[in-house]
Amino acid sequence: MSIENLIRAPLALLPVLIFLTTLKYLDGYKLTGLRTTLYVIAVGIAATAVSYYCNGFLMSVLQIEFLQYARYGAPFVEEVLKAAVIVYLFHTNRIGFLTDAAILGFAVGAGFAITENIYYLHLLGGSNVGIWIIRGFGTAIMHGGATAIFAVLAQALTERHTKTNPMRYLPSLAVAISLHSVFNHFPGTPVLTTLVTLVALPVVLSYVYERSTNLVHKWLEVDFDAEEELLELIRKGKFTHSKAGQFLLDLRTSFDGATVADMLCYIRLHTELALRAKSVLIAREFGTEIPIEQDVRDKLMEMDALQKNIGNIGFLAMAPYFHLSRKELWEMFMLKQ
DSSP: OOHHHHHHHHHHHHHHHHHHHHHHHTOTTOOSOHHHHHHHHHHHHHHHHHHHHHHHHHHHHHTOOHHHIIIIIHHHHHHHHHHHHHHHHHHTTOOOSHHHHHHHHHHHHHHHHHHHHHHHHHHSTTSOHHHHHHIIIIIHHHHHHHHHHHHHHHHHHHTTOOSOOGGGGHHHHHHHHHHHHHHHTOTTOHHHHHHHHHHHHHHHHHHHHHHHHHHHHHHHHHHHHHHHHHHHHHHTTOGGGSHHHHHHHHGGGTSOHHHHHHHHHHHHHHHHHHHHHHHHHHHHHTTOOOOOOHHHHHHHHHHHHHHHHHHHHHHHHHHHHHOOOHHHHHHHHHHHO
């Protein structure tokens, strides 16, 4: 490898990885594990290959010139593919907060950008160093930033909905496509677009991190106290005196005693595990890591068994009590991991 290529490759590939590493470092609650982040980067790499063939196919079918397609066609195809990864992460409860939405969104874009720049290094290896500065600090960061913004907006708009509805993600997708398209509209001023990206994205994500940290801290305080009080009522046999207990007793008219007992056991286990998950996050806030021990795994397995016993109809009947948001579902996913 020539000296020039030894310079070009780091300029093209490292900025987006450094940016992603910084995002993870600033996540005081460690909401995303390294394994999940690497998995998402790998899927972003796969999305690049899919987009290469999709873009080539659409350009040949539409008979559109490259510049026009780069402004309108490519942003649509690429952002839809990257967004699909994030929607899957929402669907599998791997995202619960604005911070991990930003990290995993940027990770998808990072995988996409790295692969794209490796391809262009092979294709345009002899280009001057300035091109790789633009691609590394501009285009690559834009790919990560557009998907991160999609993920953050989607989390904010859909966190109260535990069921995946693709229509709810369309406003966030429109924003990501628009940002990508605007970036591609100014190929004649690459330095300016790169500088705008490097200035604007950290400002936006800094605000997201600050807001997310405050929301997580408030959520931990309020929900921890409420769940601790509920668990104390269950342990003292006074749960039936609460509104939730009365609600559960009312279900006896529709379900047999064994099923209602399983519902009560499920609520107890869910509350215990939710408290354990919050304890882990609170400890991380102070720089301490609490290990997930075997009793947690046993309780998770017991919950799965109870869920089968209760059945889908039983869970639908319990839905008014739970009022689950993505945060509560994420807690269980975190403990399982």
